[in-house]
Amino acid sequence: MKISHYFEFEDHITGGIRESVKNQRKMLRRLGIDQSMDPHLDSDALHLNLMGPRSVWYAKRARTRGVPVIAHTHVTAEDFGDSFRFTNALAKPLKPYLERVYGLADALICPSEYNRRLIEEYTDTPTTVISNGVDREKLAGFAALESEYRERYDLSEPTVFAVGHVLKRKGLETFVETARRMPELDFAWFGPLDRSLKGRETKRLIDGSPENCTFTGYVEDIRGAYAAGDVFFFPTHEENEGIALLEAMSTGHPAVVRDIETFSWLTDGEDCLKTAGSFERELEALKDPERREELGTNAARTSDSFALPETARQLEAVYEAVV
Incomplete structure (x- = not known):
């Protein structure tokens, strides 16, 4: 089987979409599936990861030639707002565009059940839920970096941390204000700042954050973030x-997360702590190292089903079905 696995704007897109594509390509190599990074129509299927104009053009051509089209639904109008400058203005017209272009596919891959429920309002194209997955090999040996990264950013245990692009949508204001109300704890957000792409409110929150709140900027070895952090804090509003x-x-x-539909697969008190209100009580509880270890052990066990070998089998099944 040969798959044309195309990621439009690959040189410019970072964050979760990029990591998902890297995971997919690693899965294809493990499965021994021949893949091309360019949108070739001499393949058994065309797999598109971002429905930009070039991807749409090739999707239309593929349909006329009888080549099955698979599209990943990484982008929705719902999670596009409160990200970078001008994204709020673009979110409204984005939905009818996505309704049309996702409808060009023969099959859609959704990263979660929540995402699938959104997409089913866009189009009647068949959907399959396959997690973006987690590449454990990429994170191997992270613990050895603890001293280096704690010293680099002057962080003390227990450090409350986040990883990824610093976006308002991901709960930036909550992160900053929680840090302000809990000055006895260190808070660190590991990830690109991209100030030129940020709106005025986002830059105000970053610049006005308290002394115990650190924004590291881009971290070349992301393992350092997981080495230096103790409690993962994810107050995102939409994901x-x-x-x-x-x-x-x-x-x-x-993990301490906002109680939103996206995280319905997590069980409060067992593999995470959830809340729809203030996060102080949950973070206060995780000052206890024994409670951190208990929840962390359960979280690692829950994550087993998201490992790449499992998601690889699911991806292969989609390819076989459409081909």
């Missing part, structure tokens, strides 16, 4: 899945 959450769980970190 299709959350690769950083899966990574934190797989490295045995307890």
Whole structure:
């Protein structure tokens, strides 16, 4: 089987979508499936990861030639707002565009049940839920970096941390204000700042954050974030899945998350702590190292089903079905 696995704007897109694509390509190599990174129509299937204009053009051509089209639904109008400058203005017209272009596919891959429920309002194209997955090999040996990264960013145990692009949608204001109300704890957000792409409110929150709140900027070895952090804090308002959450769980970190539909697969009090209100009580409870270890162990166990070998089999099944 030969798959044309195309990621439009690959040189410019970072964050969760990029990590998902890297995971997919690693899965294809493990499965021994021949893959091309360019949108070739001499393949058994065309797999598109971002429905930009070039991807749409090839999807239309593929349909006329009888080549099955698979599209990943990484982008929705719902999670597009409160991200970078101008994304709020673009979110409204984005939905009818996505309704049309997702309808060009023969099969859609959704990273979560929540994402699938959104997409089923866009189009009647058949959907399959396959997690973005977590690459445990990428994170191997993270613990050895603890001293280096704690010293680099002057962080003390227990450090409350987040990983990924610093976006308002991901609960930036909650993160900053929680840090302000809990000055006895260190808070660290590991991930690109991209100030030129940020709106005025986002930059105000970053610049006005308290002394115990650190924004590291881009971290070349992301294992350092999981080494220096103790409690993963993810107060995001909207998420299709959350690769950083899966990574934190797989490295045995307890997670504190906002109680939103996306995280319905998590069990409050067992493999995470959830709340729809203030997060102080939950973070206060995780000052206890025994409670952190208990939740972290359960979180790692839950993350087993998201490991790449499991998601690889699911991806292969989709390819076989459409081909």
